[in-house]
Amino acid sequence: MGPETLISFFAASLMLALAPGPDNIFVLTHSVLQGRQAGLAVVMGLCTGLLVHTTLVALGVAAIIQSTGWALAVLKVFGAAYLLYLAWKAITARPLSLDEASAYKPSFVWSYRRGVIMNISNPKVLLFFLAFLPQFVSPQADNMTQQILLLGGFFIVATILVFGAMALMAGQLSTLFRRSPQLQCNLNKLAALVFIGLAVHLVCSS
Numbered sequence: 284m285g286p287e288t289l290i291s292f293f294a295a296s297l298m299l300a301l302a303p304g305p306d307n308i309f310v311l312t313h314s315v316l317q318g319r320q321a322g323l324a325v326v327m328g329l330c331t332g333l334l335v336h337t338t339l340v341a342l343g344v345a346a347i348i349q350s351t352g353w354a355l356a357v358l359k360v361f362g363a364a365y366l367l368y369l370a371w372k373a374i375t376a377r378p379l380s381l382d383e384a385s386a387y388k389p390s391f392v393w394s395y396r397r398g399v400i401m402n403i404s405n406p407k408v409l410l411f412f413l414a415f416l417p418q419f420v421s422p423q424a425d426n427m428t429q430q431i432l433l434l435g436g437f438f439i440v441a442t443i444l445v446f447g448a449m450a451l452m453a454g455q456l457s458t459l460f461r462r463s464p465q466l467q468c469n470l471n472k473l474a475a476l477v478f479i480g481l482a483v484h485l486v487c488s489s
Contacts, residue, residue: 292419292434296441309401310446313394314453316471321394322450328398329446330439333412335403337435340412341428361404363482369397370478373471 306329314322402408412435420430 288419289433289437293437293441296438297445300442300445305405306402306446307449309398310449311453312473313397314450317394319451319453320391322453323447324391324394325398325401326443326446326450328395328400329402330442331395331399332402332408333435333439333442336409336412337416337432337438339409340416341431341435359406359486363486365400365404366478366482370475370482373475373478376471 310322310325310329313325416431416434416438419434420427
């Protein structure tokens with residue numbers, strides 16, 4: 284795999300990370316609600332999920348899941364159920380006072396776990412990797428598995444750079460929202476609508 288291929292793949296990965304999508308919205312919403320540290324934890328969780336998807340594609344498991352209708356259905360139902368759970372948590376969350384907001388900081392593990400589940404439970408990511416990564420692999424080479432793992436690593440680096448920047452910028456707004464209970468309520472309602480929309484889109488997507 285030559286440097287030209289890696290450069291073009293990395294550039295494509297950066298563009299894909301910048302394109303609006305469910306993960307971007309998830310990172311931005313969580314970062315504004317919980318702060319930059321929580322947003323970065325979600326980013327690391329999402330990238331851990333990408334590592335799982337890359338490994339599945341490299342091992343050929345993704346092709347099996349794609350051809351098995353019930354496996355995809357189970358993943359979609361699980362992913363949609365988790366998104367609806369997040370919507371319910373957002374709707375029922377009460378505004379925090381400034382003192383409470385200063386004292387309350389979700390743990391890194393809590394936010395990280397949210398990112399992992401969000402990514403792994405989305406079968407569209409797995410199918411995307413199955414369609415995207417092999418395009419840059421040399422079919423004549425004997426080390427196709429290693430090539431896919433390498434490309435997956437480059438994609439994860441691009442995701443960390445783009446999503447990490449989003450989390451840092453959105454986290455700056457966290458203090459503003461924490462100072463206003465009304466803004467907190469509005470943002471929680473917006474987050475709930477986003478999660479419900481993502482759940483419906485996941486279930487209805489082919």
